Amino acid sequence: MTEPFRIALIQTTPENDPEANLLRAERMCREAAAKGAVILCLPELFRSRYFCQKEDATFFDLAEPIPGPTVDRLGTVALETETTIIAPLFEKRGPGLYHNSAAILSPSGDIQTLYRKMHIPDDPSYYEKFYFTPGDTGFFAVDTPHARIAVLICWDQWFPEAARLAALDGAEILFYPTAIGWLPQEKAEFGETQYDAWRTVQRGHAIANGLFAATVNRAGREEIEDSSIEFWGGSFVSDPQGRVLAEAARDAEEILMTEIDLSLVEETRRNWPFLRDRRIDAYDGLLQRFRSDTHPPSSSSLDPSFSSSKRR
Amino acid sequence: MTEPFRIALIQTTPENDPEANLLRAERMCREAAAKGAVILCLPELFRSRYFCQKEDATFFDLAEPIPGPTVDRLGTVALETETTIIAPLFEKRGPGLYHNSAAILSPSGDIQTLYRKMHIPDDPSYYEKFYFTPGDTGFFAVDTPHARIAVLICWDQWFPEAARLAALDGAEILFYPTAIGWLPQEKAEFGETQYDAWRTVQRGHAIANGLFAATVNRAGREEIEDSSIEFWGGSFVSDPQGRVLAEAARDAEEILMTEIDLSLVEETRRNWPFLRDRRIDAYDGLLQRFRSDTHPPSSSSLDPSFSSSKRR
Numbered sequence: 001m002t003e004p005f006r007i008a009l010i011q012t013t014p015e016n017d018p019e020a021n022l023l024r025a026e027r028m029c030r031e032a033a034a035k036g037a038v039i040l041c042l043p044e045l046f047r048s049r050y051f052c053q054k055e056d057a058t059f060f061d062l063a064e065p066i067p068g069p070t071v072d073r074l075g076t077v078a079l080e081t082e083t084t085i086i087a088p089l090f091e092k093r094g095p096g097l098y099h100n101s102a103a104i105l106s107p108s109g110d111i112q113t114l115y116r117k118m119h120i121p122d123d124p125s126y127y128e129k130f131y132f133t134p135g136d137t138g139f140f141a142v143d144t145p146h147a148r149i150a151v152l153i154c155w156d157q158w159f160p161e162a163a164r165l166a167a168l169d170g171a172e173i174l175f176y177p178t179a180i181g182w183l184p185q186e187k188a189e190f191g192e193t194q195y196d197a198w199r200t201v202q203r204g205h206a207i208a209n210g211l212f213a214a215t216v217n218r219a220g221r222e223e224i225e226d227s228s229i230e231f232w233g234g235s236f237v238s239d240p241q242g243r244v245l246a247e248a249a250r251d252a253e254e255i256l257m258t259e260i261d262l263s264l265v266e267e268t269r270r271n272w273p274f275l276r277d278r279r280i281d282a283y284d285g286l287l288q289r290f291r292s293d294t295h296p297p298s299s300s301s302l303d304p305s306f307s308s309s310k311r312r
Numbered sequence: 313m314t315e316p317f318r319i320a321l322i323q324t325t326p327e328n329d330p331e332a333n334l335l336r337a338e339r340m341c342r343e344a345a346a347k348g349a350v351i352l353c354l355p356e357l358f359r360s361r362y363f364c365q366k367e368d369a370t371f372f373d374l375a376e377p378i379p380g381p382t383v384d385r386l387g388t389v390a391l392e393t394e395t396t397i398i399a400p401l402f403e404k405r406g407p408g409l410y411h412n413s414a415a416i417l418s419p420s421g422d423i424q425t426l427y428r429k430m431h432i433p434d435d436p437s438y439y440e441k442f443y444f445t446p447g448d449t450g451f452f453a454v455d456t457p458h459a460r461i462a463v464l465i466c467w468d469q470w471f472p473e474a475a476r477l478a479a480l481d482g483a484e485i486l487f488y489p490t491a492i493g494w495l496p497q498e499k500a501e502f503g504e505t506q507y508d509a510w511r512t513v514q515r516g517h518a519i520a521n522g523l524f525a526a527t528v529n530r531a532g533r534e535e536i537e538d539s540s541i542e543f544w545g546g547s548f549v550s551d552p553q554g555r556v557l558a559e560a561a562r563d564a565e566e567i568l569m570t571e572i573d574l575s576l577v578e579e580t581r582r583n584w585p586f587l588r589d590r591r592i593d594a595y596d597g598l599l600q601r602f603r604s605d606t607h608p609p610s611s612s613s614l615d616p617s618f619s620s621s622k623r624r
Contacts, residue, residue: 005363118591118594119589119590119591121589123458123583123585134591138594139594139597139598141604148604155589157519158474158475158519158584159520159586159588159589159590159591160472160476160516160520161472161476161518161590161591161595161598164472164598165474165594165595165597165598165603168595168597168600168601168602168603168604169603169604170602170603170604170605171400184384191597193553193554193555194553196554197519197553197554197584198555200512200515200516200519201516201519201520201554203512203516204472204512204513204515204516204517204519204520205472205516207470207509207512207513207516208470208471208472208516210511241505241506241509242505242508242509242512242513243505264519267578270508272470273435274470274471275602277431277433277467277471278431278471278473278601279430279431279433279446279471279473279515279600280598280600280601282450282451282477283473283477283599284431284599285450285451285477285480285481286473286476286477286480286592286595287592287595287596287598287599288480288592289480289590290480290482290587291451291480291481291482291591292460292480292481292482293482
């Protein structure tokens with residue numbers, strides 16, 4: 001049985017200068033490590049403001065290769081603090097080929113692996129399909145010294161398939177680096193519903209899969225020309241039964257420390273044995289885009305007598 | 313655009329006599345129809361107490377064929393009230409072959425289709441694997457006069473795969489007839505967590521799939537020999553954004569009426585377009601039982617350079 005350990009979600013408020021954001025990340029990671037955290041997670045695209053509010057080709061200049069300078073700097077922090085650091089980055093993979101990625105840096109300072117965001121959103125003020133090629137890494141988990149973890153990024157958090165695939169690969173903790181907030185024109189009417197849906201669907205993944213979910217958001221208002229997002233912070237950790245163990249402020253930077261007891265994964269799954277009962281013989285349709293237009297009415301699978309009228 | 317309409321979740325407290333329970337169901341269905349409901353849903357195995365608290369072969373006597381007497385009686389109610397009735401039944405399919413099923417009865421009084429519970433639980437006091445052969449109907453949706461609906465039963469409610477498959481088949485409302493409650497020895501310590509997880513995971517399905525989820529539970533304490541369950545009622549309807557539109561008492565019978573505006577399905581999915589972005593090219597692993605023991609470490613999919621140490 002492993003001993004409980006601490007993780008840290010580094011909720012930041014990025015400014016315009018990437019170097020300042022990286023310095024802040026280094027400082028907050030060292031502070032979290034000093035408080036005893038052994039796995040640290042930064043928010044999605046933490047090194048810059050959320051440039052996807054606009055489609056502007058000059059913003060591709062913010063990207064960098066992996067390995068590259070940011071990973072080198074944070075790898076040094078991981079090495080010196082003996083921590084695992086999840087570093088979400090705007091990845092330049094090749095000429096004209098960019099991803100929304102997250103490097104997992106091991107306590108040896110190396111890049112252990114790289115996840116490339118698989119589900120790419122595109123909504124007003126979140127024009128990610130302009131910038132990011134959908135990932136080709138698939139969904140997977142990796143061993144760190146303290147836990148087997150998976151990284152998924154923001155929009156992934158709405159897809160039960162992503163969480164399930166990570167769980168089936170043995171993940172005990174899902175980390176969700178995120179950049180999500182309110183559009184000012186929507187907040188009054190839809191703000192609380194959006195926030196609660198975001199929290200609920202991820203707690204649902206934790207419950208359905210019997211694992212911890214740790215979501216790291218940025219906080220604060222960012223504006224680009226006429227577009228504005230109020231990032232809602234609220235980084236949180238859900239345990240395998242959907243209980244919120246810790247939750248950050250909605251409007252400020254914060255290092256959210258949470259103690260994780262992995263024995264709860266086995267304990268929860270013994271009592272809620274969902275993995276035992278999956279009907280993998282009947283899930284083929286999950287690989288389809290839509291089904292209601294591609295197969296005959298379902299009554300065809302039943303006795304013909306069911307479709308005959310028995311009343312006049 | 314369809315007009316809003318009403319559905320009714322018939323939360324009952326079954327007694328020992330199946331005929332009394334069926335009479336109660338008929339009466340409550342007629343009452344719900346009189347209040348304007350057009351789709352009515354009864355709880356799982358509503359015609360009897362929850363016999364699965366014990367493994368006792370004499371309880372197979374409670375089963376009946378479909379078509380059969382209960383479906384005939386409720387079909388008459390459907391015909392006379394011009395409603396769709398979801399009738400969950402203990403189905404005797406053949407000698408020694410039983411299912412936990414739900415018939416969908418159309419306003420013509422006919423059996424439109426039959427769903428057989430696909431995920432079968434087995435936990436202390438819920439010995440369903442003794443009684444029920446796992447269903448062979450798969451997951452599907454069917455058209456009723458007012459909405460395209462899917463029926464899933466109890467344990468199914470914990471499986472995101474079931475909800476997704478129903479959604480991909482065009483379901484606008486998921487109905488979950490259920491029999492879930494607290495074991496007295498667990499309630500004080502785990503009761504609220506269990507209740508909240510149950511509610512959360514189903515609201516999560518509504519959100520992830522952009523549809524309504526309508527869950528119908530039974531209420532009240534039932535005892536068989538030394539086993540006891542306090543069924544927690546709390547039938548509820550979640551809208552496609554996870555908002556709980558209506559919720560029944562935890563400890564009493566109730567006809568829970570809810571107005572459904574199906575335009576919210578399209579409206580929600582336009583703003584949260586999850587179905588647009590599913591990565592069906594990367595979901596194959598969902599058809600596997602487990603993956604962490606059946607494939608090489610995920611870093612193999614990355615540049616070989618990532619696994620070489622760059623620090624000394």
